[in-house]
Amino acid sequence: MQPINLAQIQPRPGTQAFFRWRQIADDAVLITNYEGNFLILTGEEFASYARGDIAPDSELHARLSEHNFLRASYDVQAATERVKARRYFVHGGPLLHVMVVTLRCNETCVYCHASRANMDAVETDMSVETARKAVDLALSSTNGFVTIEFQGGEPLVNFPVVKEIIEYATKRNQEVGKRLEFTMVSNFALLDEDKLQYLLANKVQLCTSIDGPEQLHNAQRKLPQSHNAFQAAARWIKRVNEAYEEIGLDPTLYHVEALLTTTKATLDQWKEVVDTYVSLGCKTIFLRPIDPFGFAERARLRLEYPRSAYLEFYRNAVDYMIELNKQGVEILERYAAIFLTKILRGEDPNFLDNRSPAGAGIGQLAYSYDGKVYTCDEGRMLAAMGDDVSLLGDVDTPYRKIVGHETVRAMTIATNLDQQPDCVSCAYQPYCGTNAAYNYKSQGSVFGRMRDNNVCAVHKGIQDYLFEKLAENDPQVMEIFQRWTTIRPREHFVQEPPVGIES
Numbered sequence: 192m193q194p195i196n197l198a199q200i201q202p203r204p205g206t207q208a209f210f211r212w213r214q215i216a217d218d219a220v221l222i223t224n225y226e227g228n229f230l231i232l233t234g235e236e237f238a239s240y241a242r243g244d245i246a247p248d249s250e251l252h253a254r255l256s257e258h259n260f261l262r263a264s265y266d267v268q269a270a271t272e273r274v275k276a277r278r279y280f281v282h283g284g285p286l287l288h289v290m291v292v293t294l295r296c297n298e299t300c301v302y303c304h305a306s307r308a309n310m311d312a313v314e315t316d317m318s319v320e321t322a323r324k325a326v327d328l329a330l331s332s333t334n335g336f337v338t339i340e341f342q343g344g345e346p347l348v349n350f351p352v353v354k355e356i357i358e359y360a361t362k363r364n365q366e367v368g369k370r371l372e373f374t375m376v377s378n379f380a381l382l383d384e385d386k387l388q389y390l391l392a393n394k395v396q397l398c399t400s401i402d403g404p405e406q407l408h409n410a411q412r413k414l415p416q417s418h419n420a421f422q423a424a425a426r427w428i429k430r431v432n433e434a435y436e437e438i439g440l441d442p443t444l445y446h447v448e449a450l451l452t453t454t455k456a457t458l459d460q461w462k463e464v465v466d467t468y469v470s471l472g473c474k475t476i477f478l479r480p481i482d483p484f485g486f487a488e489r490a491r492l493r494l495e496y497p498r499s500a501y502l503e504f505y506r507n508a509v510d511y512m513i514e515l516n517k518q519g520v521e522i523l524e525r526y527a528a529i530f531l532t533k534i535l536r537g538e539d540p541n542f543l544d545n546r547s548p549a550g551a552g553i554g555q556l557a558y559s560y561d562g563k564v565y566t567c568d569e570g571r572m573l574a575a576m577g578d579d580v581s582l583l584g585d586v587d588t589p590y591r592k593i594v595g596h597e598t599v600r601a602m603t604i605a606t607n608l609d610q611q612p613d614c615v616s617c618a619y620q621p622y623c624g625t626n627a628a629y630n631y632k633s634q635g636s637v638f639g640r641m642r643d644n645n646v647c648a649v650h651k652g653i654q655d656y657l658f659e660k661l662a663e664n665d666p667q668v669m670e671i672f673q674r675w676t677t678i679r680p681r682e683h684f685v686q687e688p689p690v691g692i693e694s
Contacts, residue, residue: 206243208265213618215655219662226273227537227621228258231662277539277621280546280554284333285594287543287555289340289568290325290356292317293349294560294575298378298420299413302452302481302494306575307344316349317560324586325558326360330367331590336685338372341395342568344560347381357393361686368692372685374398376450379427380414387427387434396684397431399424401449401471403457403464411454424449428471443521444679449473453480453501454494461508469515469522476512477525478505480649483632484572498645502652509656516671523675526653532676533622534657540678543567545624545650549606552583552599562586564593566602569628581628602627605637613641619654 210222220237223229232240232251239245240260245252256264294308294315308315317325329337339360341353357373364371374396390397401424402408408421428447435445449468451457457464468476480501481494509524516522532540543550551566558564562585565571570581583596593599605627608614614623629646630639641647660668 206245206262207240208260208262210260211616211618211620212237213658215658216662219659221618221658221662222260223618223621224259224270225621226259226270227277227533228260228273229534230254230258230260231658273537276537277533278547280539280541281548283554285329285550285552285554285556286332286334286336286541287338287340287550288325288329288332289342289555289557289571290317290322290329291342291344291558291560291571292322292346292352292356293344295348296343296345296378297348297380297414298345299415300452301411301413302454306572310348315344315560317352317558317562319352319355321560321562321586322352322356323359324562325564326356326363328558328564328586328588328590328593329556330360330363330369332369334369336370336372338374341373341375341377343376345378345381346375347377347386350381350386354389357395361393364686365689365692368688370685370687372396374684376400378412378420378424380418380420380423382427387431391434391438394684394686396448396681398448398450399428400452401425401428401467401473402451402454403460404467407456407460407463410456411452425471428473432472440683443474444681445683446472446474448475450477451479453478453504455496458496458500458504461504462511465508465511465515465522469520474521475523475525475528476508478508479526480645482569482629484569484576498648498652501649502656505653506656513668513671516674517667527657527672528675530622530654530657531672532678534654534661535672536676538678542624544626547606547608547620547624548603549624549626551581551602551606551627552594552596553603556583556593558586564588566598567628569626569632573628573632580631602637605630605639611638611641613647617641617651619651622654623650 208224210224212220212222215221218234220232220234221229222232236251239251240255255261259266259270295310295312296307297310329339339356346353360371373393376398379399400412402411405421409419412420414420414423431447432442436442451464465476509527512522512524529540529542529545532538539546543554551570555567556564557568557571559571564583564585565574566581566583573581581598583593583598606625608620608623614620625639626646627637630644631637634640634644
């Protein structure tokens with residue numbers, strides 16, 4: 192790919208509205224503007240635009256004007272509304288409240304981000320008193336929608352406190368009046384029919400981890416006494432999906448979501464990973480790179496890889512998923528869906544690690560088993576590694592003091608891409624985001640350095656891939672991408688506030 196030689200272009204000041212650009216193919220240049228509109232131009236069209244010599248009666252002029260790329264016809268009100276729509280979450284307050292009910296876990300994962308504790312470490316269980324105070328703090332959020340997410344360790348290890356949180360939060364919400372949702376991230380190995388029926392009755396959305404085919408999954412996520420972690424998860428994925436159908440839920444919408452952690456061993460198994468998810472009835476794969484938290488740091492040499500290798504894995508996997516969709520198999524990749532929703536719809540799906548500013552403190556809070564409160568789950572992981580940089584207080588700290596903490600302000604500033612040195616000129620800035628805790632862990636600063644930042648490399652690489660596909664404009668692929676951006680809320684899991692009570 193030969194880069195456009197801007198030295199040969201003489202811009203005409205005042206013709207173009209603000210824009211950023213990136214070459215995405217030999218004869219395709221992406222331009223984006225502040226509010227996130229985009230166009231893909233040929234090299235000749237881009238040169239004309241940059242020089243400002245576009246004929247007023249040309250098709251190109253009309254296209255640029257329609258998408259707000261010309262100064263003379265720039266629609267300030269339309270741009271304002273589009274930016275407001277993209278940043279709707281800024282003043283909402285924390286909606287995600289991660290509750291770590293225990294550090295104990297029955298699985299030993301080679302990359303464990305949560306710094307698990309052994310099954311006999313009962314001192315790492317959250318108490319009922321702490322749980323109730325955590326719920327009170329969560330329901331103090333200014334956000335009208337509150338999601339309580341159970342994590343660990345393995346949350347089913349401390350199921351009595353999970354039940355206490357569900358029942359206490361549901362009762363308290365009769366007075367508070369939030370839209371309330373519960374989710375659980377579990378390996379399912381401790382699930383049984385009684386627990387499942389309780390979780391179904393209380394509308395708890397279930398998520399698990401599948402690292403790919405059985406051999407790979409079992410090598411990375413180990414159960415004691417030679418139990419098969421993959422088969423345990425697979426059996427309960429099938430049972431939970433059956434249970435959803437039994438209560439009349441649409442199986443295309445209501446099904447177990449599964450998460451993948453991509454290690455070095457995953458990279459050449461992209462086809463097997465996708466086939467495994469499809470065989471389990473999963474409709475979504477989240478091809479997440481490994482994070483540098485918890486045990487993953489200790490096993491870095493065995494697990495880590497260049498992000499260029501990850502991006503090759505990503506392209507292969509998503510190409511294959513697109514081909515499966517063409518054959519009628521419903522499967523999407525979560526990163527692609529997040530970015531495409533921003534690119535094609537001008538909407539932000541509010542994935543907290545990939546928005547500007549990010550969700551630390553203003554979109555989520557994490558409650559450790561001991562009552563300490565952190566900006567985010569990654570911040571809690573940093574604390575488990577000996578660094579309390581993300582600590583905001585504890586469950587006895589007033590809500591306003593938690594969200595008004597100087598660390599929340601610092602992380603909000605650091606993840607606002609409008610002032611990130613490398614992001615301000617990046618064509619992907621309207622669709623991107625960064626993670627302050629990751630930046631701090633990997634680069635020593637909540638701001639990070641984007642030009643040698645692994646998260647930035649992944650985000651750019653994925654968006655390069657997506658815009659290459661958009662430039663090709665294959666009708667089948669475009670239809671698949673549009674389908675991936677269709678947001679269908681799972682309203683069954685949302686508990687509405689009592690009639691007449693609103694937060």
